[in-house]
Amino acid sequence: MYGWMGTILRVDLTSGKIEKEPMSEKLRLNYLGGRGINSRILYDSVGPGVDALSPENVLIFGTSPLVGTIAPSAARITVTAKSPLGGILGDGNAGGHFSVEMKRAGYDHIVFTGKADKPVYLWIENDHVELKPAEHLWGKTTSETDEEIHRELEDPIVKIANIGSAGENLARCACIQFQVCHAAGRAGMGAVMGSKNLKAVAVRGTKGVKVAHPGPFMRLAKELYELIMNSPGYKELSTYGTPAITVDTHMMGMQSCKNSITNIWSEIEKLDHRVLKRDYYVKSLACTACPRHCNQAWVVKEGPYAGERGGKLEYAAVGTFGCACLISDLAAIAKMNSLCDEYGIDIMEIGVGLSAAMEWYEKGLITKDDTDGIDLIWGNAEGAIEVIHKVARREGFGNLLADGPVRAAKQIGQGADKYITVHVKGLTMGATDVRSIKGHALSQGTSSRGADHLRGGYGEFPEPPPFMLPIFKEKFGTEEAAFAGSYNKSAPTVYSENSFTLTDSLELCKINTEWTGVPIDIKKHGELFSLATGVEMDEKAISTAADRIWNVERAFSVREGITRKDDVLGGKWGSEPIPDGPSKGERIDRKKFNKLLDDYYQVRGWDSMGIPTASTLSALGLEDIAEEFRKKGLIEAV
Amino acid sequence: MAKILIVNASECTGCGACELACSMRNVGEFNPSRSRIQIVSLESDFFRLPVVCSQCYKPPCAAICPTGAITRDEATGIVEVSKEKCDGCRMCEEACPFGNIFFSEQEQKAVKCELCGGDPQCVLFCATKALEFREPEAKTAGKRRALAEKLKEVYQLQAV
Numbered sequence: 001m002y003g004w005m006g007t008i009l010r011v012d013l014t015s016g017k018i019e020k021e022p023m024s025e026k027l028r029l030n031y032l033g034g035r036g037i038n039s040r041i042l043y044d045s046v047g048p049g050v051d052a053l054s055p056e057n058v059l060i061f062g063t064s065p066l067v068g069t070i071a072p073s074a075a076r077i078t079v080t081a082k083s084p085l086g087g088i089l090g091d092g093n094a095g096g097h098f099s100v101e102m103k104r105a106g107y108d109h110i111v112f113t114g115k116a117d118k119p120v121y122l123w124i125e126n127d128h129v130e131l132k133p134a135e136h137l138w139g140k141t142t143s144e145t146d147e148e149i150h151r152e153l154e155d156p157i158v159k160i161a162n163i164g165s166a167g168e169n170l171a172r173c174a175c176i177q178f179q180v181c182h183a184a185g186r187a188g189m190g191a192v193m194g195s196k197n198l199k200a201v202a203v204r205g206t207k208g209v210k211v212a213h214p215g216p217f218m219r220l221a222k223e224l225y226e227l228i229m230n231s232p233g234y235k236e237l238s239t240y241g242t243p244a245i246t247v248d249t250h251m252m253g254m255q256s257c258k259n260s261i262t263n264i265w266s267e268i269e270k271l272d273h274r275v276l277k278r279d280y281y282v283k284s285l286a287c288t289a290c291p292r293h294c295n296q297a298w299v300v301k302e303g304p305y306a307g308e309r310g311g312k313l314e315y316a317a318v319g320t321f322g323c324a325c326l327i328s329d330l331a332a333i334a335k336m337n338s339l340c341d342e343y344g345i346d347i348m349e350i351g352v353g354l355s356a357a358m359e360w361y362e363k364g365l366i367t368k369d370d371t372d373g374i375d376l377i378w379g380n381a382e383g384a385i386e387v388i389h390k391v392a393r394r395e396g397f398g399n400l401l402a403d404g405p406v407r408a409a410k411q412i413g414q415g416a417d418k419y420i421t422v423h424v425k426g427l428t429m430g431a432t433d434v435r436s437i438k439g440h441a442l443s444q445g446t447s448s449r450g451a452d453h454l455r456g457g458y459g460e461f462p463e464p465p466p467f468m469l470p471i472f473k474e475k476f477g478t479e480e481a482a483f484a485g486s487y488n489k490s491a492p493t494v495y496s497e498n499s500f501t502l503t504d505s506l507e508l509c510k511i512n513t514e515w516t517g518v519p520i521d522i523k524k525h526g527e528l529f530s531l532a533t534g535v536e537m538d539e540k541a542i543s544t545a546a547d548r549i550w551n552v553e554r555a556f557s558v559r560e561g562i563t564r565k566d567d568v569l570g571g572k573w574g575s576e577p578i579p580d581g582p583s584k585g586e587r588i589d590r591k592k593f594n595k596l597l598d599d600y601y602q603v604r605g606w607d608s609m610g611i612p613t614a615s616t617l618s619a620l621g622l623e624d625i626a627e628e629f630r631k632k633g634l635i636e637a638v
Numbered sequence: 639m640a641k642i643l644i645v646n647a648s649e650c651t652g653c654g655a656c657e658l659a660c661s662m663r664n665v666g667e668f669n670p671s672r673s674r675i676q677i678v679s680l681e682s683d684f685f686r687l688p689v690v691c692s693q694c695y696k697p698p699c700a701a702i703c704p705t706g707a708i709t710r711d712e713a714t715g716i717v718e719v720s721k722e723k724c725d726g727c728r729m730c731e732e733a734c735p736f737g738n739i740f741f742s743e744q745e746q747k748a749v750k751c752e753l754c755g756g757d758p759q760c761v762l763f764c765a766t767k768a769l770e771f772r773e774p775e776a777k778t779a780g781k782r783r784a785l786a787e788k789l790k791e792v793y794q795l796q797a798v
Contacts, residue, residue, distance in 0.1 A: 069668050070658040070763065097654075104669070156681075179681070208667030218662060222762060225655075229765060238765075283684040284766075286653035291765030293651040297684040311684075 002212035003065030003533035004028060009107045009129065011122060013196050014055060014114030018129050023108055029535060030621065032542075033064030035091060036505035036549040037109060038080035042089060043552050043625075045113070048559045052084035052188070053170055053195040055115035061102065061161075061201070064507035065533050068103040068209035068288075070221045072228055072520075073509035075099055075288035077178070083187040084172045085349070085404050086426030086450045088557040090192075092175055092184030092346075093454070093504060094161075095287035095295075098203065101159040105205030112196060121149065121162075121200035126207060134199035138168060141342040142177040149202050162200035163190045164344035165392040170194050171402035173349035173391070177341055181295070181311035182287075185346040187427060187449050188404075212534030220527055224512075224520060225291050231518040234292070237511065238284065240273035241296045242315035247272055249432055250323070252462070253583030256431040257323045258378060259355040260421045260572050263433060263581040267328040271318050276330060285311060292511055298334060305335040313337050319431035320351025324421070325358055325384060332381035336388060343392035350391060352421060352428040353405040354384050359419045365412055372396040404428065406570075420571040425450035425562065428571075435578050436462065436586035439481070439489035442596055443497065445567040448553035454510060456500055458492035459517070460484045462583075487592045490599035498522065498546035505549060522546070548620040550604075551612050555625050558634060564610040567597055611635060640715030643751070643758060644777045645688050649768035652679055652686035656760035656769055660751075663759040665744070672742065674751040675760050675769075688768060690760075691738040691751040693717050699730035699739045699750070707748070708739075714756055719748050 010019040023037075031037040038060045050056045059081045066074035077099035083090025102110070105124050119134040137145050142164045149160050159179060166174035167190030174190030175183045184190075211217045228234060236244040249255040250268045257265040269275075280300065286293035300308040308331070317337045321327055327336075340347050360366045361376040368375065372390065374383045374397065390398025400408045406423045409416035422429055427450025434440040443456030459468060464482040472482040476491040496515075502525040503510050513520045526542040529535070537545070557566075568574060569588060577587035601608065605616030614635050617626040629635045657673035665672045675690040693710070697717045700708035707723035708730060710716070719730075719739075724747045730739045731748070739750040751758075753771075761771045 070655055070662065104671075156679075206669070206671040208661065208665070208669030208672065210667045214662060214666065218659075225763060225765065284651055285684065285686070286651035286765075288653060289655050289658060290653050291655070291763075293653065293765065295651075 002210050003529075004033065004108050005103060005106050005207070005209070007107050009110045009124075011110065011112050011129075011131070012114045013112055013116040013120065013131075013198060016131055018131070030545065031549055032502075032505040032529065032545055033066075033108065034062045034076070034505045034507040035078040035080070035093070035501065036545065038062040038078050038091065039089060039549055039553050039556070041109070041111060042080050042082065043556050045111070046082050048561075050082060052082045052087060052090075053191060055113075055196070057082050057192055057195070059112040059189070059192050059196060059198070061110040062507070063099045063103040063108055064505065066506045066508065066528060068100045069211055069532060070218070070289050071508065071528050071532070072221065072224050073287060073290035073292065073512050074507060075290060076504075076507040076509055077102070077184065078504055078507065079176055079184040079189045081189055081192040083426070083449065084170075084191045085188045085406070088425055088450065088560050088562055089553050090187030090189065090449055092186045092189040094176070094178045094182045094184040095509060096159070096178045096182035097288050098159040098161050098178040098182075099507060100288045101205050102203045103205065103209060104207050105203050106207050110201070112198060115195065116197040119197045119199050121198070121202060123153065124201070124203040124205075126205055137199050139165065141165070142344055143180045143342060145200055146180050149200060153202060155204060158202050158204045160200055160202045162344075163193050164342055166343045166345045166402070167191055167194035168199075169392065169394045169402070171345065171391055171394060172407065173346045173353070173402060173404050174344050175346045177344050181341055183341070183344070183346070185348065186452060188346070190344045211532045213531045217531040220531060224524065227520060228291050228512050228518050231516070233516055237294045237516070238292055240277055241294045241313065243271070243273045243276055243313065243318045245315055246318050246323070249319070251582070253578065253581035254433045254436060255319065255323050256421055256433045258326050259324055259359045259419065260433065261359065261579065263578055263583065265323060265326065267326075268323070270328040271322045271330065276313070280313075280330065280334065287509065290509065290512070292509070294511060300331045300334050303331050305331040308335050308338050310334070310338045310341055314347070316347050316351065316430050320348060320355060321384065324351060324355035324431045326379040327381045327384065328379065329381055332385070336381075336385060339385065339388045343388070345388065345391060348430045349404050349428060350388065350401070351430065353401045353408065354387060356405045356409070356420045357387070357401060360412060360416055363419070365414050365416050365419075370397060370400075417571065418575070422451055422573040423570040424568075425557070425566050427451045429453055433573065433578060433583070435573050435588055436583040437484045438487050438588075438596070439493050439496075441569060441573070441588055441593070442489050442493045442600060445569055445597070446493070446497070446600060448550060448557065451569075454500065456493055456497035457515075458496035459514075460489075460492070485586070487589075487596050489596060490603045493600060494603045495522075497550060498543055499525075501546040501549050502542060505546070544620065548622065551617065551620055551622060552625070554606070554612060555622070555629070558611050558629075559632075562610075564597065564608070567610055568593065607635075639773050639775065640713070641771050642693055642715065642774045642777070643690055643753065643761070644770045644772060645690065646768050646770070647687045649766040650677065650686040650688055651766055651768070652677055653765070655763035655765070656688060659759040659763045663754055664749075672744070674749060676737075689736060689738065691717065693753070698733040698735070699748075702729045702733040704729065714753075716753050716756070717750065718752050719750060721747055724748050
């Protein structure tokens with residue numbers, strides 16, 4: 001077999017039984033790998049109404065047929081489960097070097113079921129797979145756990161995924177850390193891992209990954225490396241990492257500041273990426289096979305946080321902890337980032353939660369009595385740090401915020417959810433204000449894991465650069481869609497959702513695709529897939545696979561009760577206009593957004609409630625789902 | 639003058655593309671454990687070092703080889719292992735101070751970087767020029783220049 005290793009590892013934590021299952025051709029050809037195969041396994045394994053934190057949930061790690069090859073940035077991993085935040089499909093995606101190590105050990109996917117009676121970790125060394133006790137690791141931070149397991153296994157090359165206290169304590173905002181600084185951040189996957197008493201997965205693999213057409217594959221890979229290295233933004237992201245966009249986002253009026261009370265902040269220069277580089281960055285690092293090397297290792301050299309060090313200080317942290325909470329001290333932001341890595345907390349969920357909490361505090365919805373005496377005023381970095389500690393321990397006010405701002409708002413009542421910047425299906429999203437970019441707003445609404453910036457969104461600008469117009473004309477038959485303010489966005493949104501679905505299913509990185517202006521598009525994904533696996537898929541065929549994956553993800557959520565009403569933006573961005581700055585007055589017009597949803601459902605082949613129709617499902621070979629939906633009365637019987 | 643592989647460790651991001659290109663070229667699969675170039679990662683120190691044969695002028699691996707399997711080509715400077723002559727005794731592994739020649743379980747022979755016969759594939763995929771294939775003079779000249787850059791500040795201080 002080329003590309004895939006051909007094996008799914010099944011680990012039942014309740015019984016301790018470990019099985020190796022050949023991966024069926026049906027699964028491979030219909031769902032490709034990574035996120036795609038994970039989503040289908042989830043659909044088949046977890047029925048409606050299952051409590052996400054119960055042993056009935058599964059936890060799936062997925063690599064792809066490209067992982068382990070030299071295809072640029074084919075190093076990612078998707079972790080999938082029913083989300084404890086949204087109660088719908090949940091997944092998190094991480095980079096680093098774990099995914100390739102797991103693939104080289106011989107496994108495309110690992111499916112965890114059940115719950116261990118005591119804390120354990122899984123140790124994989126090629127064919128040897130073993131559950132080992134982890135009681136001595138419970139309570140340790142992710143870097144302590146990483147160090148301890150390396151000591152135990154006496155092999156520095158072992159790659160480790162683990163959870164910190166947040167996951168152990170079932171904080172719904174918990175994530176899974178890979179090699180400490182890479183995170184499968186979104187949708188509470190760390191809490192699911194904690195609920196299974198699974199502290200870590202350690203893996204070492206020395207097998208080779210083979211491709212069907214080595215010569216052409218190497219030539220295509222080389223071509224793609226050059227496309228990436230000659231693309232606009234290569235230098236910025238490889239030098240500064242994602243914080244390179246903070247100041248520009250602010251300049252365009254799209255940076256949410258002070259929890260979106262304003263989009264202008266006088267202290268924005270203090271978060272300039274050039275300051276980060278000058279004062280904090282020490283070394284540029286990369287995930288496997290990635291020429292982008294956007295991971296900038298950093299060290300805090302002086303002040304109260306001196307000695308803090310880590311990797312991957314992302315825009316997500318600078319945008320939410322910085323701009324949204326008005327914390328202008330980069331060293332404090334670095335400290336918060338580091339704590340989230342050590343405890344295993346999703347920086348977006350906690351960042352949005354903290355900025356909402358600061359506004360709740362300002363408006364008197366909560367007081368010092370609720371915050372355990374913490375004076376949670378704007379810009380209070382020490383207070384914010386204290387809250388992060390409490391979230392990981394589920395202590396006092398932290399216990400409230402640990403389940404994410406949407407659940408916290410329900411507890412607080414008084415319409416507290418209106419102060420959250422944005423939430424969709426229980427998930428919140430970082431600090432780039434999408435009110436002025438309607439296609440991105442739509443993709444927040446339709447994202448299959450809830451509010452998120454990495455599920456869809458095709459380049460759109462207030463004043464599109466001239467070269468964009470013919471691209472839109474060719475791809476979507478209209479130039480109008482290139483303009484940020486236009487509501488003519490169904491076609492580019494569906495295209496981008498499919499493109500992102502393929503990037504995730506082949507476990508490449510979106511930073512090296514058309515998302516950031518690199519001409520690595522759906523067609524190129526098809527070429528890489530075909531040369532690696534020997535299974536020919538042209539642009540149309542691989543787009544159909546993406547459609548199929550997207551519909552299975554939708555079907556999972558529909559089965560949980562999700563419909564049209566859940567596809568709208570909750571919180572401030574769904575109802576209020578941008579208050580000031582260059583995008584002042586931009587808002588999501590409810591009527592136009594509703595029309596846009598109609599258009600989108602039509603392109604997707606869904607009914608007016610957002611439910612995939614019988615003909616859409618059967619055209620994608622999903623008759624089994626159509627049949628299930630008929631039985632449940634979700635679609636009309638024939 | 640024959641070109642050599644020059645390693646600029648400070649530029650290495652640890653992406654491992656060199657190992658992947660090497661193993662594909664030499665063993666037909668992507669497998670760093672069989673790559674002739676190896677990146678050593680000191681994770682917590684953010685340090686990555688590509689380790690690869692420097693094609694010694696007087697190779698200790700060749701000197702110790704009992705079958706005369708290891709020779710240095712005078713024209714290209716490449717130190718090569720003859721698959722026919724190597725009997726897999728692993729003496730060369732002992733002799734090399736850097737771990738740059740090693741025994742391949744699969745081939746039952748000693749293997750090492752042979753610069754892909756003069757067109758090293760690792761260099762093609764190195765995004766940061768941590769690996770370069772050029773004249774050795776450039777290496778020493780480059781180091782002298784780097785030294786000058788460091789000393790510059792010291793001398794300028796004295797001048798003030």
